[in-house]
Amino acid sequence: MLNQPFWRKHRVAAAIGTLALAGTLQVQASTLRIAMTAADIPLTLGQPDQGYEGNRFTGIPLYDALVEWDLSQGEKPSGLVPGLATEWHVDPQNQSRWIFTLRPGVKFHDGTPVNADAIVWNVGKVLDKASPQYAPGQIGNTLSRMPTLTGAEKIDDHTVVLTTSEPDALLPYNITNLFIVSPTAWQKIFDAVPTSAGDTAARSKQAWTTFASQAVGSGPFKLEKLTPRQQLILAKNPDYWNKERIPRVDKVVLIPLPEANARTAALLSKQVDWIEAPAPDAVDQIKAQGFKIYANTQPHLWPWQFSFLEGSPWRDIRVRKAANLCLNRSELKSYLGGYMAEATGVYEEGNPWRGKPTFQIKYDPDSARKLMSEAGYSESKPLHVTVATSASGSGQMQPLPMNEYIQQSLKSCFFNVDIKVNEWNTLFTGWRLGAKDPSAQGVNAINVSAAVTDPYFGIIRFATEKAFPPTATNWGYFTTPETEKLASAVKHAFTPAEMDKAAGELHAALVDQAPFLFVAHDVGPRAISPAVTGVVQPQSWFIDLSLVSKKE
Amino acid sequence: MISTLFYRILLAIPTMLGVAVICFLLVQIAPGDPLVSVMPPDASEAMRQTLMQAYGFDKPLPVQFMHWLWRALHGDLGMSVATGRPVISEVMSAVSYSLRLALLATVMGFVLGSLFGFVAGYFRNSVIDRLASLLSVFGVSVPHYWLGMLLVIVFSVKFALLPATGGGPIGETGWQWDWAHLQFMLLPAITLSVIPTGIIARTVRSQVADILSQEFIVGLRARGLNESRIFIHVVKNAAPTALAVMGLQVGYLMGGSILVETVFSWPGTGLLLNTAIFQRDLPLLQGTIWVLALFFVLLNLLVDVLQTSLDPRIKRS
Numbered sequence: 001m002l003n004q005p006f007w008r009k010h011r012v013a014a015a016i017g018t019l020a021l022a023g024t025l026q027v028q029a030s031t032l033r034i035a036m037t038a039a040d041i042p043l044t045l046g047q048p049d050q051g052y053e054g055n056r057f058t059g060i061p062l063y064d065a066l067v068e069w070d071l072s073q074g075e076k077p078s079g080l081v082p083g084l085a086t087e088w089h090v091d092p093q094n095q096s097r098w099i100f101t102l103r104p105g106v107k108f109h110d111g112t113p114v115n116a117d118a119i120v121w122n123v124g125k126v127l128d129k130a131s132p133q134y135a136p137g138q139i140g141n142t143l144s145r146m147p148t149l150t151g152a153e154k155i156d157d158h159t160v161v162l163t164t165s166e167p168d169a170l171l172p173y174n175i176t177n178l179f180i181v182s183p184t185a186w187q188k189i190f191d192a193v194p195t196s197a198g199d200t201a202a203r204s205k206q207a208w209t210t211f212a213s214q215a216v217g218s219g220p221f222k223l224e225k226l227t228p229r230q231q232l233i234l235a236k237n238p239d240y241w242n243k244e245r246i247p248r249v250d251k252v253v254l255i256p257l258p259e260a261n262a263r264t265a266a267l268l269s270k271q272v273d274w275i276e277a278p279a280p281d282a283v284d285q286i287k288a289q290g291f292k293i294y295a296n297t298q299p300h301l302w303p304w305q306f307s308f309l310e311g312s313p314w315r316d317i318r319v320r321k322a323a324n325l326c327l328n329r330s331e332l333k334s335y336l337g338g339y340m341a342e343a344t345g346v347y348e349e350g351n352p353w354r355g356k357p358t359f360q361i362k363y364d365p366d367s368a369r370k371l372m373s374e375a376g377y378s379e380s381k382p383l384h385v386t387v388a389t390s391a392s393g394s395g396q397m398q399p400l401p402m403n404e405y406i407q408q409s410l411k412s413c414f415f416n417v418d419i420k421v422n423e424w425n426t427l428f429t430g431w432r433l434g435a436k437d438p439s440a441q442g443v444n445a446i447n448v449s450a451a452v453t454d455p456y457f458g459i460i461r462f463a464t465e466k467a468f469p470p471t472a473t474n475w476g477y478f479t480t481p482e483t484e485k486l487a488s489a490v491k492h493a494f495t496p497a498e499m500d501k502a503a504g505e506l507h508a509a510l511v512d513q514a515p516f517l518f519v520a521h522d523v524g525p526r527a528i529s530p531a532v533t534g535v536v537q538p539q540s541w542f543i544d545l546s547l548v549s550k551k552e
Numbered sequence: 553m554i555s556t557l558f559y560r561i562l563l564a565i566p567t568m569l570g571v572a573v574i575c576f577l578l579v580q581i582a583p584g585d586p587l588v589s590v591m592p593p594d595a596s597e598a599m600r601q602t603l604m605q606a607y608g609f610d611k612p613l614p615v616q617f618m619h620w621l622w623r624a625l626h627g628d629l630g631m632s633v634a635t636g637r638p639v640i641s642e643v644m645s646a647v648s649y650s651l652r653l654a655l656l657a658t659v660m661g662f663v664l665g666s667l668f669g670f671v672a673g674y675f676r677n678s679v680i681d682r683l684a685s686l687l688s689v690f691g692v693s694v695p696h697y698w699l700g701m702l703l704v705i706v707f708s709v710k711f712a713l714l715p716a717t718g719g720g721p722i723g724e725t726g727w728q729w730d731w732a733h734l735q736f737m738l739l740p741a742i743t744l745s746v747i748p749t750g751i752i753a754r755t756v757r758s759q760v761a762d763i764l765s766q767e768f769i770v771g772l773r774a775r776g777l778n779e780s781r782i783f784i785h786v787v788k789n790a791a792p793t794a795l796a797v798m799g800l801q802v803g804y805l806m807g808g809s810i811l812v813e814t815v816f817s818w819p820g821t822g823l824l825l826n827t828a829i830f831q832r833d834l835p836l837l838q839g840t841i842w843v844l845a846l847f848f849v850l851l852n853l854l855v856d857v858l859q860t861s862l863d864p865r866i867k868r869s
Contacts, residue, residue: 140591140599209636225725229646266716432595432596
């Protein structure tokens with residue numbers, strides 16, 4: 001684990017003969033050690049917490065979903081691939097029903113079959129308040145990501161229907177977040193909870209807590225040992241149904257290390273092989289010691305979201321466009337050591353949902369000043385705007401230096417920017433409450449980064465009336481008849497080709513209206529030992545640990 | 553003696569109740585959403601309301617407080633919102649790690665601090681005094697986390713002698729008193745010991761200087777006692793104060809090592825508090841603060857009793 005002191009190496013050398021002999025008898029187990037940014041092990045009971053880092057390290061390795069993300073390549077944005085379902089389509093008779101055909105022969109780690117009953121049971125854990133497995137602690141992180149899901153019903157052992165509150169073509173994307181656990185394993189634990197523990201809800205709660213340390217899924221890794229707040233050990237599942245995803249390493253050890261410098265020290269001292277988000281100022285040192293930095297564009301947006309309330313200066317499209325043209329993203333990127341992608345929309349060129357916006361976002365300060373002059377502003381009469389941001393926070397990258405750079409940049413185009421710094425939780429509570437809330441008084445833009453994994457989370461929730469606060473996060477109350485019409489078309493685009501076309505049109509309409517100052521996409525840097533090979537960093541929040549090998 | 557002890561215990565009860573009220577209210581009025589760990593930021597307000605009901609955060613504050621206090625008095629500190637695990641087991645596991653670390657750091661601090669303090673006090677205004685005083689000022693002034701990072705760079709990154717982070721070897725649960733585990737504890741303990749070293753050294757130095765200038769020392773010398781016997785008298789007179797400072801330091805180190813435990817990812821109460829604060833995990837936060845306060849009160853009680861038994865003047869008063 002650690003580099004041995006010099007004097008101990010001699011003892012090790014003396015034992016080489018024995019080890020060499022032993023080596024011929026048994027193959028050394030390979031263990032991949034990863035330091036996460038989370039402060040605790042993400043929940044292992046099926047629906048992880050800790051945002052997408054939870055899905056990345058406890059959801060995807062331990063469990064399967066009906067539909068999964070393609071994490072096998074990094075050249076193009078990740079798309080959907082079959083998971084536990086081999087095929088899915090909307091019911092032609094009723095577009096609020098999605099029919100899934102299950103993969104035959106898949107078994108949970110406890111040997112029980114993954115069938116339609118198991119899927120219905122797992123939907124019940126977050127929707128069916130009457131069922132014993134109903135887990136209030138899991139619904140927040142689950143239903144928020146599948147807002148239209150209303151239930152599940154079994155057709156036969158290999159066919160299941162998921163129902164939605166309205167026709168929703170985005171459901172297959174949403175259910176990548178619904179991880180399927182073994183009902184049999186949970187039931188055994190539930191039955192073992194004494195009735196004296198309380199009513200069904202209390203016993204269920206206790207069963208889920210126990211299940212977290214004895215989790216049973218059907219994923220490429222099995223849970224071997226959970227030490228809360230210290231480490232989670234996953235073991236290879238050699239019987240995984242997808243032979244291409246049978247893990248190359250024997251074990252993965254996940255360690256929570258929330259402090260960036262502690263993660264960096266752990267990597268440099270070879271205590272771990274892989275760290276998420278290295279300390280930015282240590283990247284050169286990390287590279288100099290032979291470690292590799294992996295980064296790729298994530299479906300993430302770091303924007304200013306404008307207010308469209310009466311009296312907001314951002315209601316003038318010339319002002320919105322001027323801000324977007326005045327920002328030198330390339331220079332900002334160099335300030336961040338190259339660890340950002342320049343945002344010219346929610347989705348960039350090469351993404352099937354990019355479309356063809358007519359407003360080309362680039363650095364053109366002359367055009368920006370011209371637009372500002374047309375809007376009635378000048379150097380002697382600048383426009384005062386206030387943006388709310390945080391000093392730190394998940395996905396916020398480096399909010400203060402970035403906002404200060406924007407403040408400087410926009411100054412040359414007659415903007416006078418005030419930055420109002422909030423505590424992170426306060427900021428996103430305000431984000432949910434919207435620009436009309438008293439907490440947003442005097443603020444006409446908000447800087448909250450967002451996951452934009454699908455067209456609902458990337459566009460619709462920022463551009464339709466249904467997403468006005470407090471229902472969703474259209475903080476600035478932006479909508480146009482065109483975005484409403486196109487959003488409805490996205491919801492009814494039931495084939496991949498239709499989806500790409502509809503989402504592209506909606507995205508183009510959004511960019512043309514510029515309801516955001518598009519600034520950056522995160523690239524999720526991670527530093528990894530050269531002994532670790534086969535790392536594929538997809539254009540995704542997630543990564544497939546089963547593809548990774550390690551030379552011991 | 554027994555009546556003193558009884559009186560102290562009686563005094564501890566309203567203290568604990570006061571701490572319970574303060575920690576409950578402070579945690580409640582802090583900004584942020586208590587459901588942040590179980591609900592993503594883009595969750596709807598309706599979802600938020602549903603979860604507020606499920607976790608009982610929609611009830612009036614006095615009701616929540618009484619409910620929490622009643623359960624706490626029965627040893628149940630509730631369940632962590634973020635993990636669903638019982639708060640009491642989380643806290644007690646963390647307390648065992650912090651206690652181990654705090655005790656080692658305090659022993660280091662006590663031994664070194666007393667040594668520096670006695671030497672400096674005995675050889676006042678000499679080079680040794682100045683050197684010892686310089687070290688104690690350094691101890692009091694140096695930022696913990698900075699020293700911790702420095703030690704990690706030197707001993708872990710540069711020379712790979714000790715682990716940089718963690719509470720034990722990979723694959724092992726719990727604690728054992730062997731080198732495999734102890735090596736994880738050394739750097740955080742050294743880092744933590746610097747402040748008690750400085751404080752105890754300064755206190756002992758002034759105590760020793762004060763005792764040496766008292767008439768009974770002149771009397772002892774006049775009676776022909778040698779310096780080693782006089783030294784024993786000085787130690788006996790300085791011990792109660794040093795002990796009181798040490799007791800307080802254990803208390804501070806139990807709850808005041810958030811930065812050090814975070815730098816070293818030591819799974820103690822500091823790291824637990826850090827996690828609870830950032831996750832707005834109210835039951836965990838309240839439970840941890842309360843248990844730490846309880847330890848503080850108990851430690852003070854213990855120190856009082858020890859002082860009383862060591863110093864006959866206190867016993868008489």
